[in-house]
Every structure is written in C-alpha cells, then in structure tokens.
Amino acid sequence: MIEAATLERNVRLIKARMLEQLESSLRKGSEYINQELEGAHNFLIRPAVRSFYDTFVKPILRDGSKGNLELDIECAKELILDPTKKIEDVIQKNAGRYFKNDSTARFANKRNRNYKWFVDNVRNTFMAQVKHMIEALKCEAPDVKTYDELMIATYKTRENARAALQEQIQNMEMGIEKIQSDPSIMDIAIGKDLITRVLVRGMKDTKAELLETVDEVFKNT
Secondary structure (H helix, E strand, C coil): CCCHHHHHHHHHHHHHHHHHHHHHHHHHHHHHHHHHCCCHHHCCCHHHHHHHHHHHHHHHHHHHHHHHHHHHHHHHHHHHHCCCCCHHHHHHHHHHHHHHHCCCHHHECCCCCCHHHHHHHHHHHHHHHHHHHHHHHCCCCCCCCCHHHHHHHHHCCHHHHHHHHHHHHHHHHHHHHHHHHCHHHECCCCCHHHHHHHHHHHHHHHHHHHHHHHHHHCCCC
16 A cells, blocks of 8 residues: 555646646646737637636636646555455546536537537546546655656656546547537637637647657656
C-alpha cells in the first residue's frame, strides 16, 4: 500500500500542473475568440459573443474542468486505497457528476439524436482519465520532486507516455468530430458556430502541445 505522504505528493504535483494547463487553455480560448471576431463584418455581433463567452462559457469551462480534475483524483484515490473495488463500478457511481462538469456536455442538446452517443463518449473519457490518474498517483518513486519527474517515474518511456495521453484524448477527439458533423448537438444561445470552431481549435492545439510536452519531458531519458 502506498504511503499517505507519497500519495499526497503525487496529488499535489498533478493538480498544480493540470490547473496551470487549464488557465493556459482558457487564455488561448479568449485569444481564439478575438481572432475569430476580427474584421468589420463582425462589428455587430462582436460585443455580444465576447460577453457571452466571458460571462457564461469561460466560467463553465474553468469550474467544470476543476471539478472533474478533483473527481478524477477522488476516484483514483478510492481505487488505490481499496483494491477490491472495480473501476467500472466507481465510474458508474460518479458518471453523472462528471457529465455535469464536462465542458462540452454542459452545452449538449438533450433532444438531439446523438445525445446518447455523446453521454457514452463522455463516460469513456472519464474512464480513461481515472485509469491513468491511478497509474500516476500510485507511483512510489522516492526522489520525485516535480511533475516531469513523476511522469518519467510512472511511464518510463516517451512511447508509454504518448500512448497514455492518446488513450485519454481519443474520446475527446471523437466528441469534437461528432460536434463538427452535427452542430445541432450543441445548445448554445449566441455564436454557436464560432464557439464550436474555438472548441475544435482548442482541442487540436491542446493535443499538439501535450504531445510536445511529453517529448520534452522524455528527451533525455
């Protein structure tokens, strides 16, 4: 059984890095909105869309992402501390909480024909995140002091870390692809097409940045 101090060390390192990445993503989202609204033809809608994003969308993204980070950690700790529990049962118990926090699910249209698929896909995303959170949190390497060192101690190689990242991202990508093919699944009052484009661009850029980070972390291993 992992020592409590080691487990909390891992929680602290992961939480600090994830929150840092979240704030970076939110800043970029605002930049994407501004870029999308450039040009005289957007003069009339620019104030309304910016206000809607800053007042409603951005806080939901921040609060929801923080909530699901805490939930991922909570579920992973539960499974680490009680190995008799099954991950499927823990995910099932907490899937509703995760869905309410999920940034895209919060705007999903419950009357849409793809809504059930969307719910299942978000659940699979949750499962993948908890699975790999367990791996990182249960790392007992004694000399870990940074997030990068924790990732090296957990995954050992760049290939393993990339595979773990891709497993977590693939369901998010599938969700974004579904939104692109059926924009009506998003129930957004103002600037739906624009905000959907921002979500798509954000997902692609985030994936690229995370893969670059993995390469940087493991470049000397």
